[in-house]
Amino acid sequence: MSEPDEFAQLAQESAIRESVRAASERASFERYQHERQAAEASRAATRSQRPAEFERVLIRALREAGAAGLKTTEIHRLARRKMRADDLHEILERFERAGAVVRSAIETGGRTATVWTLTTLPQPTKGSR
Numbered sequence: 001m002s003e004p005d006e007f008a009q010l011a012q013e014s015a016i017r018e019s020v021r022a023a024s025e026r027a028s029f030e031r032y033q034h035e036r037q038a039a040e041a042s043r044a045a046t047r048s049q050r051p052a053e054f055e056r057v058l059i060r061a062l063r064e065a066g067a068a069g070l071k072t073t074e075i076h077r078l079a080r081r082k083m084r085a086d087d088l089h090e091i092l093e094r095f096e097r098a099g100a101v102v103r104s105a106i107e108t109g110g111r112t113a114t115v116w117t118l119t120t121l122p123q124p125t126k127g128s129r
Helices: 003-068 072-078 085-097
Strands: 101-106 113-118
Touching: 003 072, 003 085, 003 113, 072 085, 072 113, 085 101
Parallel strands: none
Antiparallel strands: 101 113
């Protein structure tokens, strides 16, 4: 084989390898995007169900805590840290806007603790116990 033919063949093989590598990277990236979108959809569905369920648990816990209320860290533990902090704070602030809970700050000598107390004691419905 002449030298120009060898260079042409090497160039063609290199172009094929590059084309296969690029196609493999594209497929890998598309799989990654698809998996990421599926995971986000799953998390979104879980988040949309979790707050309603957690609201009942939270009201029950605040009712049991009485006038002492619950610190934010205790409420996070109640959620077993499976709920995003933003979602948890959104629920608490919505309850506060509705007048169902009161937020107060307690000096602890370190960081100030936020305590949430139920203002109106909603009576449990038959199915919520």
